[in-house]
Amino acid sequence: xxxTPADLLGQHVGxxxxxxxxxxxxxxxxxxxRDPDGTPxxxxxxxxxxxxxxxxxxxxxxxxxxxxxxxxxxxxxxRAVARSGEQVYFAMDLCVDSLAARIARDGPLPExxxxxxxxxxxxxxxxxxxxxxxxxxxxxxxxxxxxxxxxVISDFGIARAISGYVASTGVNxxxxxxxxxxxxxxxxxxxxxxxxxxxxxxxxxxxxxxxxPFTSTxxxxxxxxxxxxxxxxxxxxxxxxxxxxxRVVAKCLAKHPDDRYRDASGLLADLEGVTGxxxxxxxxxxxxxxxxxxxxxxxxxxxxxxPRRRRWALVAAAVSAVLVLVALVIRRRR
Numbered sequence: 113x114x115x116t117p118a119d120l121l122g123q124h125v126g127x128x129x130x131x132x133x134x135x136x137x138x139x140x141x142x143x144x145x146r147d148p149d150g151t152p153x154x155x156x157x158x159x160x161x162x163x164x165x166x167x168x169x170x171x172x173x174x175x176x177x178x179x180x181x182x183x184x185x186x187x188x189x190x191r192a193v194a195r196s197g198e199q200v201y202f203a204m205d206l207c208v209d210s211l212a213a214r215i216a217r218d219g220p221l222p223e224x225x226x227x228x229x230x231x232x233x234x235x236x237x238x239x240x241x242x243x244x245x246x247x248x249x250x251x252x253x254x255x256x257x258x259x260x261x262x263x264v265i266s267d268f269g270i271a272r273a274i275s276g277y278v279a280s281t282g283v284n285x286x287x288x289x290x291x292x293x294x295x296x297x298x299x300x301x302x303x304x305x306x307x308x309x310x311x312x313x314x315x316x317x318x319x320x321x322x323x324x325p326f327t328s329t330x331x332x333x334x335x336x337x338x339x340x341x342x343x344x345x346x347x348x349x350x351x352x353x354x355x356x357x358x359r360v361v362a363k364c365l366a367k368h369p370d371d372r373y374r375d376a377s378g379l380l381a382d383l384e385g386v387t388g389x390x391x392x393x394x395x396x397x398x399x400x401x402x403x404x405x406x407x408x409x410x411x412x413x414x415x416x417x418x419p420r421r422r423r424w425a426l427v428a429a430a431v432s433a434v435l436v437l438v439a440l441v442i443r444r445r446r
Contacts, residue, residue, distance in 0.1 A: 114160045117141050126196040128155050128203055139168075144206060153191065154207075158200040169200050172270075176202045179268035182243060186236030188256060188266040204266070208259050211319065212252035219322050223353055224387070226319045229255065230360075231383045232263035233312060238376035240268060241305040248303065250311035251292045252318060290334050291324040295367050298335035306369040309379060313343075313364025313372075320357075321349045325365065339367065357386045 117133045120143070124130070128145035134154065135142045139162045145155040162168045173193055180190035180202070193202040211229060214221065221229075233255060240247065247254070247268055254267045294310035296303060318324050325343035328334040343365045346358040360382045366372045373379040 117143070120157070124196075125155060125157060125199045125201050126192065126194055126203070128153060128201075130155060130157075145203065152206045153203050154205065155201055155203050160198070163195075163198060163200040169195075172200065175268075175270060178245060182240055182245060182268060184236060184239040185262065186232045186264050187240060187268065188264045205258075205264075207256035207264065209257040210253060211255040211257065211263070211315070214257065215252055215319055215322060220350065221319050223320070223357055226316060227357065227383055227386050229257075229263040229319070230312070230316055231380060231387075233265060233315075234376050234380040234383060236263075236265040237305070237308050237312070238380065240265070241308070241376055246303065246305050247308050247311070248297075249289060249292070250308050250315060251289050252315055255315065290331055291326065293335065293338055294369075295339045296369060298338045304369065305375070306372045309364045309372045309376075310366075310369075312379075313361050316361050316364065317343065317346060320346060320353060320361070354386060356382075360386060 117136070120130050120141075121132065122130065125145070127148050130143040130145050132144050133141060134144050136159075139159055141157045141159065143155045143157065145153050147153055157163075158169065158172060162172070173195075176190065176193040179187075180193055183189070188207070189205045191203040191205070195201075233250075237247070237250075245268055247265065249267065249270065250265070254265060256264050256266050258264055292311045292314045294303075294307040297307055314324055326334055326337040326341065328337065343362070346361055347353050347355065360379070363382075364372060364379070373382075
């Protein structure tokens with residue numbers, strides 16, 4: 113009999129005791145588990161139909177083991193990748209929240225918070241890309257939030273495992289998440305690290321507005337929109353967002369990879385620039401004197417006086433020029 117998630121609660125998978133179901137995707141369940149020493153963790157378990165498929169299991173374990181080597185502050189730490197009896201799983205750190213859950217709970221987030229989380233994701237991508245690893249399915253569900261507030265990226269390599277399995281077996285499976293697919297993924301073109309910047313652009317747009325740029329119930333129509341239609345203007349939906357942040361999102365969402373960021377360091381620099389602009393604006397606002405105060409009067413008086421002095425100087429020069437011209441005419445007549 114094929115087990116259900118409810119059947120597995122209270123059971124052990126390897127050394128990990130499964131306590132409750134956190135969520136599920138197309139091919140795996142995610143449980144909150146516990147280490148033998150009592151430390152909480154997350155356990156991603158392949159659903160039985162895939163755990164029993166040797167080619168899928170091999171690709172899944174290979175990609176999970178590759179992801180486990182990505183040891184960085186903004187990438188989820190994978191503790192183990194293994195098989196236990198009929199169960200194929202990997203265990204990872206348990207995070208208190210996810211970006212998807214925050215958006216669903218709180219709606220659009222403040223710009224400063226989006227930029228902070230975006231910087232964390234950019235750092236994680238920079239590290240992974242330097243190791244030759246592309247995510248291919250970045251989205252709010254895969255951006256987890258650690259207890260210390262840090263954003264960490266999960267599920268590196270899963271989309272690659274699925275795409276490799278589909279290519280080798282011809283099995284019909286969805287690769288990636290349609291709302292976050294880059295134009296080149298929608299067209300089946302060769303991919304590089306810049307697909308992750310497009311998906312991050314969609315993610316930032318979602319965090320800022322509560323919606324993705326393109327929606328359709330028809331997959332082919334949605335793919336066409338990613339390829340052909342310009343994304344909505346971010347500040348048209350939220351005018352209070354900064355122009356610099358809007359430009360960062362727009363660059364991530366460029367249709368052609370060459371028009372996006374070349375690497376994560378450029379993206380991170382621009383996100384830090386947005387933060388710098390906000391700090392400068394805040395400092396200027398704090399430094400500005402209150403209207404009606406003595407300082408405001410002192411500060412604004414010269415600003416008004418200088419243009420008036422310039423105007424009178426111009427008038428005086430013009431009058432002098434006219435007088436000189438008149439004098440010359442009179443002298444000639446004599």
